[in-house]
Amino acid sequence: MVVVRPNRLFASLEALILAGLGLFMLTLSFSQDYWMLLNPKFRWLTGSAGGLLALCGLVAALVAGRRSGPLKTLVLAALLVVCLAWDQGAFPQPGVGADAGPFTHSQKERIASRVTRDGQEYIKINLAELFVLAEQAKPEKIKQRYVLRAQVVETPDLKSKGHFALVRLSVYCCLADAVWVGFLATPVDGTFPPMGSWVAVYGTLELRPNAPEKSEAQLDKRTNRVSAINQRFLFKADKVIPIQPLSVPYMFEMRPEEPYAY
Amino acid sequence: MTQPDQLDLFFSLVLALFWEAAPFLLLGSLVGAVVECYLSREFLARHLPQGRVGAVFLGLGAGMILPTCECGVVPVVRRLLDKGVPPTTALTYMLAAPVINPVVLISTYVAFQGQMSMLLGRVVLVAITAGAVGFYFSRRSINEIVRPATPLLGQVQIQPIGAMLPAAPPHEAGCACGCGHDHTTGQKGIKQVLVRTAEEFMHMSLYLLAGALAAAAVKAFLPVSVLSAVQDNLLLSVAALMGLAVLLSVCSEADAFVAASFLGFPGAAQLAFIALGPMLDLKLLAMFGGAFRKRVVLVLAVLPTVLVFVLSIVWGWLWW
Numbered sequence: 001m002v003v004v005r006p007n008r009l010f011a012s013l014e015a016l017i018l019a020g021l022g023l024f025m026l027t028l029s030f031s032q033d034y035w036m037l038l039n040p041k042f043r044w045l046t047g048s049a050g051g052l053l054a055l056c057g058l059v060a061a062l063v064a065g066r067r068s069g070p071l072k073t074l075v076l077a078a079l080l081v082v083c084l085a086w087d088q089g090a091f092p093q094p095g096v097g098a099d100a101g102p103f104t105h106s107q108k109e110r111i112a113s114r115v116t117r118d119g120q121e122y123i124k125i126n127l128a129e130l131f132v133l134a135e136q137a138k139p140e141k142i143k144q145r146y147v148l149r150a151q152v153v154e155t156p157d158l159k160s161k162g163h164f165a166l167v168r169l170s171v172y173c174c175l176a177d178a179v180w181v182g183f184l185a186t187p188v189d190g191t192f193p194p195m196g197s198w199v200a201v202y203g204t205l206e207l208r209p210n211a212p213e214k215s216e217a218q219l220d221k222r223t224n225r226v227s228a229i230n231q232r233f234l235f236k237a238d239k240v241i242p243i244q245p246l247s248v249p250y251m252f253e254m255r256p257e258e259p260y261a262y
Numbered sequence: 263m264t265q266p267d268q269l270d271l272f273f274s275l276v277l278a279l280f281w282e283a284a285p286f287l288l289l290g291s292l293v294g295a296v297v298e299c300y301l302s303r304e305f306l307a308r309h310l311p312q313g314r315v316g317a318v319f320l321g322l323g324a325g326m327i328l329p330t331c332e333c334g335v336v337p338v339v340r341r342l343l344d345k346g347v348p349p350t351t352a353l354t355y356m357l358a359a360p361v362i363n364p365v366v367l368i369s370t371y372v373a374f375q376g377q378m379s380m381l382l383g384r385v386v387l388v389a390i391t392a393g394a395v396g397f398y399f400s401r402r403s404i405n406e407i408v409r410p411a412t413p414l415l416g417q418v419q420i421q422p423i424g425a426m427l428p429a430a431p432p433h434e435a436g437c438a439c440g441c442g443h444d445h446t447t448g449q450k451g452i453k454q455v456l457v458r459t460a461e462e463f464m465h466m467s468l469y470l471l472a473g474a475l476a477a478a479a480v481k482a483f484l485p486v487s488v489l490s491a492v493q494d495n496l497l498l499s500v501a502a503l504m505g506l507a508v509l510l511s512v513c514s515e516a517d518a519f520v521a522a523s524f525l526g527f528p529g530a531a532q533l534a535f536i537a538l539g540p541m542l543d544l545k546l547l548a549m550f551g552g553a554f555r556k557r558v559v560l561v562l563a564v565l566p567t568v569l570v571f572v573l574s575i576v577w578g579w580l581w582w
Binding site (some may be wrong): 181 | 279
């Protein structure tokens, strides 16, 4: 008769859970929602590590003589449960609307670098790219016309000064290092777009005559997020067009030259 | 603007932090297992420098050519110490490797738009701090540094690496087989490497998870806006961003971009943020606790903090 000792049972269980976590990583790397946690450029890393982890877990589960206790098993099991709950969409995320959809290469690649509107040519760019461009302050780039997509933030203070803010989350590695990047903008004909709406804004950069030497690090304390709002330049809007929430609202890429990631 | 519930954000941040770090922890566990199985004490004894200065430079050099993320470096260093690598080399490597490698240096250069003072400052601060910590532990034995394999709270038994394998006969003095095998450890082979990798990952992932929970709690619930009040004071701003570096636990490849976003802060404070974060944060503290003795963890927390603070202030006065 085979006697299974609890600590050996826990050892086998935790190894199997480890394999499960590895499989979760593997499926996450193919998931359309991967971008909600991590920059898609790391898919290969997550997938490779997931495969290796699953293999390690399975091999460990087959090795006799290992021992463990309930705590580690329970913690790893809880982690797996939270992962599966996240996979089912249990946790809404900042800047992600209900319309958020899959991240595909075609969405990135379909973009032409310029667009013409009302007889004017505009360069497509994202907020992070425009932020860097403005910081570098190269005259030939500053004077160009740009179009960008962003969420609108309004505060009574900004509105009293005739501004609203355009923001978007920039993610380098994962959600944990996300930074709200943005510009203050001037409305067209005094009409402010609704708070939280997504807009495509066509316009130009304008150096503020009394701008502070350094931009403030915070905009909206309610968001409790690190924010980089450029206050040396305003984005003077020629046209503000309401758009559907972006399927991938985060910015994962910053290109120094055209074609920008947009 | 879409405002998710803070608890939802907390869980998402925990997962983002954990899954961002997990591949590096796994890689570190794998390297540690390979070291355990294939690197012999004899080989290391023959090739490692005996002097303390040489040991420090070896640790720094290893950090440059063997880049390891801070999430994966702890298990590697634990195994290196087990194998008889001098604490000076191992601990210098542990603190320096996450920063002074090409990937992180390039990301720092890009994030600060070619600002060489920031790049050089980061390398110098981390190299001095890592070397100083290595020097501090140069007279300590491994037993004074590495935590013995004691059970965690409520746990029947934590398996030390290789404990599941039968012990090999001890190495006999004068053995000169020259085969490169470790005569004091267990079996070799892919199966053993995978099992040891799994054991190490499971052990260290608990500490990684604890650190991720703490860092996510800070991000989700602690208002960072309080920092704005101190950004005009050099001493306070350096201290504030150092504290934030510890609490936020951002990966060393990404922290320069976060630091660069603190637009209103002095360069010295941004430098302190990117110098201290990869050597000391909540994730690392938890993992240090799982690998080293309490007194060592205390030194690993205090010495880098003091050195980075002082050096950042000096750097700030000299450069800005």
